[in-house]
Amino acid sequence: xxxxxxxxxxxxxxxxxxxxxxxxxxxEHMGLIETDxxxxxxxxxxxxxxxxWFSVVLQKNDSxxxxxMAFKVDNQASLLRFEExxxxxxxxxxxxxxxxxxxxxxxxxxDSPTGHTFELYTEKEVYGNGLPTTNPAPWPEGLQGMQAVRxxxxxxxxxxxxxxxxxxxxxxEFDVAEQVVDGELQIAAxxxxxxxxxxxxxxxxxxxxxxxxxxxxxxxxxNVLRAADIISxxxxxxxxxxxxxxxxxxxxxxxxxxxxxxxxVFCEDSYRYPDSPVLTWTPDHLGQAIFYHSRELxxxxxxxxx
Amino acid sequence: MNKFNIFIxxxxxxxxxxxxxxxxxxxxxxxxxxxxxxxxxxxxxxxxVKIVSGQYQAGIMSRNHVSVEExxxxxxxxxxxxxxxxxxxxVLGKMKNEFVRTHVASQNTKS
Numbered sequence: 001x002x003x004x005x006x007x008x009x010x011x012x013x014x015x016x017x018x019x020x021x022x023x024x025x026x027x028e029h030m031g032l033i034e035t036d037x038x039x040x041x042x043x044x045x046x047x048x049x050x051x052x053w054f055s056v057v058l059q060k061n062d063s064x065x066x067x068x069m070a071f072k073v074d075n076q077a078s079l080l081r082f083e084e085x086x087x088x089x090x091x092x093x094x095x096x097x098x099x100x101x102x103x104x105x106x107x108x109x110x111d112s113p114t115g116h117t118f119e120l121y122t123e124k125e126v127y128g129n130g131l132p133t134t135n136p137a138p139w140p141e142g143l144q145g146m147q148a149v150r151x152x153x154x155x156x157x158x159x160x161x162x163x164x165x166x167x168x169x170x171x172x173e174f175d176v177a178e179q180v181v182d183g184e185l186q187i188a189a190x191x192x193x194x195x196x197x198x199x200x201x202x203x204x205x206x207x208x209x210x211x212x213x214x215x216x217x218x219x220x221x222x223n224v225l226r227a228a229d230i231i232s233x234x235x236x237x238x239x240x241x242x243x244x245x246x247x248x249x250x251x252x253x254x255x256x257x258x259x260x261x262x263x264x265v266f267c268e269d270s271y272r273y274p275d276s277p278v279l280t281w282t283p284d285h286l287g288q289a290i291f292y293h294s295r296e297l298x299x300x301x302x303x304x305x306x
Numbered sequence: 307m308n309k310f311n312i313f314i315x316x317x318x319x320x321x322x323x324x325x326x327x328x329x330x331x332x333x334x335x336x337x338x339x340x341x342x343x344x345x346x347x348x349x350x351x352x353x354x355v356k357i358v359s360g361q362y363q364a365g366i367m368s369r370n371h372v373s374v375e376e377x378x379x380x381x382x383x384x385x386x387x388x389x390x391x392x393x394x395x396x397v398l399g400k401m402k403n404e405f406v407r408t409h410v411a412s413q414n415t416k417s
Contacts, residue, residue, distance in 0.1 A: 017348065017366045062369035064349040237346035260349015260368065304344040304352060306368070 005173050006193040010072035010121065011054055012154055012214050014261055015061035019043060021258040022058050029234050030216065031147040032056060035127055036102050044102060047148045047216060048140060052124040053103035055151035064259035064306040066211040069154050070107060070119035079108060079122050085171035086110045112167055114158020115208025146227040146265055148216035153198050155212040157205035157305050164202055165189045177272050178247055178279040180289060190248060197248040197269040210305040213254060213262035220267055221251050227265045231255050240301055246289040247281060261306050310389040315358065316397045316405035323389050330384040346385045352399060353384040360393030
């Protein structure tokens, strides 16, 4: 399957209360690699099996949360098409000059009905994944902590779910892969621009512009259990897990970064093709949809966001 | 290792808290299931309290949940407050209702 247009989540910029504590969490505990810092004090990180220069940017702020999430687009023609689509949709669209973020090309920034800021770009410098491109070993030596493989997706909370889902489907050509619906009302939408179960997800919520979690891929269930060991070993506040979601089938664990932003590490969720059916969950099965084993809805997991 | 008594006005309950642990951790010793434990890192705001009396040291907290004015009035997130003496506090935010309910229930039992 050719992945065209929007290819993948490229990076997330997270607001953090303390840079040093956050770098320790994301690098020593989760296994990301620091690849740069800029004159604004922002820290650039990547997971080991990503080739582009960064996939997470930490920015000091007096409140935690998400500054923006950016997607990498396959080429300039697609970028121009999406930019036109976004303007027609009614978004406020602006261009951010190349180099405003180190190693990143020009970005198209736009707002959304749920209040989140997103960006698209086509160019980011290559840092490499620590392995040669000819005859590579299966993994590089010297990885730390949970050894997160890649930045995978974000789950965001906001009020106008219908508007933002429409934006991603109509202007950016994402598909709804999985959803929770209560009668006619969509409660949650898991959207994909690729073969993945989700590249971004949204849940309906009164407040605009909230992030539920930023998620990182691990390769095996054993690695999820090892992440759980590290969470206890390093005194990281655990949210829930290890467990399995009904939605996306992901095997997962959730915890909080030093500013209260929620992180997920997970493995082995489902996949999709352009002709895959939309999967739907109903409110009477919401417990299973969220935590497949315990089936118990959890106030913290549902309501704590930054 | 110093240990202090923390009194919750809303529910007439007292718990013990060591000086190197945050109030929310001490509060969990009450064994109540309804204490909203969120991110435990000063970000989500569910454990908001007002320190009515006593000395404490507070760590960095989300401005979305504790403004400068509030901080000056000794309002803080329990997960970022470390006691330096016995403390009396009022519960704010999402915890408030549960603690008031406990108090009302205990008053009704007494009368």
